[in-house]
Amino acid sequence: MKLGLIGCGKMGGALLKGALKASLVKAKDISLYDKVPAAVKALQSEAPAAKAAKDPAELVASSQVVVLAVKPQDMPALLQGLVKAPKLKLEKCLFLSIAAGITLKQLESWLGGQARVIRSMPNTPALVLAGAAAFARGQHATDEDAELAAKVLGAVGVAQEVSEKLLDAVTGLSGSGPAYVYTVIEALADGGVLMGLPRATALQLAAQTVAGAAQMVLETGKHPGVLRDEVTSPGGTTIAGLEQLEANGLRNALIQAVRKATERSKELAG
Ligand SMILES: NC(=O)C1=CN([C@@H]2O[C@H](COP(=O)(O)OP(=O)(O)OC[C@H]3O[C@@H](n4cnc5c(N)ncnc54)[C@H](O)[C@@H]3O)[C@@H](O)[C@H]2O)C=CC1
Numbered sequence: 240m241k242l243g244l245i246g247c248g249k250m251g252g253a254l255l256k257g258a259l260k261a262s263l264v265k266a267k268d269i270s271l272y273d274k275v276p277a278a279v280k281a282l283q284s285e286a287p288a289a290k291a292a293k294d295p296a297e298l299v300a301s302s303q304v305v306v307l308a309v310k311p312q313d314m315p316a317l318l319q320g321l322v323k324a325p326k327l328k329l330e331k332c333l334f335l336s337i338a339a340g341i342t343l344k345q346l347e348s349w350l351g352g353q354a355r356v357i358r359s360m361p362n363t364p365a366l367v368l369a370g371a372a373a374f375a376r377g378q379h380a381t382d383e384d385a386e387l388a389a390k391v392l393g394a395v396g397v398a399q400e401v402s403e404k405l406l407d408a409v410t411g412l413s414g415s416g417p418a419y420v421y422t423v424i425e426a427l428a429d430g431g432v433l434m435g436l437p438r439a440t441a442l443q444l445a446a447q448t449v450a451g452a453a454q455m456v457l458e459t460g461k462h463p464g465v466l467r468d469e470v471t472s473p474g475g476t477t478i479a480g481l482e483q484l485e486a487n488g489l490r491n492a493l494i495q496a497v498r499k500a501t502e503r504s505k506e507l508a509g
């Protein structure tokens with residue numbers, strides 16, 4: 240697969256490194272472009288055979304799949320620049336956008352109206368092949384395009400097709416979700432330090448507890464409440480801790496975080 244990446248930043252970089260780690264693509268079949276050359280060089284240091292395109296048009300002309308990984312506010316100018324590029328046949332490749340809030344209608348319009356587009360929402364654990372992604376197909380995207388998007392995103396974690404109207408919620412939950420969980424891990428470790436654990440020990444135990452609990456949900460298929468009850472002994476330590484979480488509103492805080500992030504994603508569409 241000839242893969243092009245426009246926007247070699249945090250998320251684009253994570254996707255690319257994950258795709259290489261998953262052997263989805265060979266470095267020699269990758270084209271990179273970023274308006275900041277240092278960002279391209281940083282990725283090339285990990286994939287020396289990847290080519291640095293001189294401009295987005297050159298990258299598009301040599302790619303089957305073009306991952307659009309620039310910030311939402313940078314997308315219109317990038318895509319409208321591609322439309323103006325002479326002799327560039329935009330319908331020959333699949334455009335896979337990862338930009339929060341930017342709709343399929345906007346992407347298709349900025350690309351001149353006929354391009355094959357898929358809008359997706361991945362997350363940075365793609366870097367360690369533990370990503371969570373969803374995507375929606377544009378009006379000119381084919382079944383093969385959807386399969387290709389599922390293959391790219393599925394190579395670095397889990398991926399599923401959804402209707403576009405759900406992608407803002409996907410952004411608020413799993414797109415932004417790693418940041419919520421990093422905050423939880425950091426706070427759990429702080430609790431451990433408060434109780435006398437060395438920072439490094441507390442951090443490793445906290446991170447592994449979150450990872451282990453998540454793996455239990457994914458592998459056993461049991462509801463988190465059932466798994467929680469398996470930990471919570473009558474009159475024991477866990478219920479004492481859980482009482483504090485309820486008293487301090489942990490659930491509602493997380494629910495509101497997803498809601499607010501989803502609303503922000505909707506705002507980004509302008
Ligand atoms: N960071 C994350 O966890 C996630 C980010 N996203 C989305 O991914 C996109 C990129 O986000 P990040 O990687 O976090 O941002 P970033 O700022 O780390 O990377 C964006 C890159 O795009 C480059 N860029 C900007 N305009 C450009 C242009 N016209 N041509 C070429 N390169 C250009 C920048 O120089 C930068 O290197 C955003 O749309 C964001 O909504 C999606 C899921 C998760």
Ligand SMILES: O=C(O)[C@@H]1CCC=N1
Pocket residue numbers: 339410414415
């Ligand atoms: O914070 C953001 O806007 C991006 C999109 C999802 C995660 N990071």
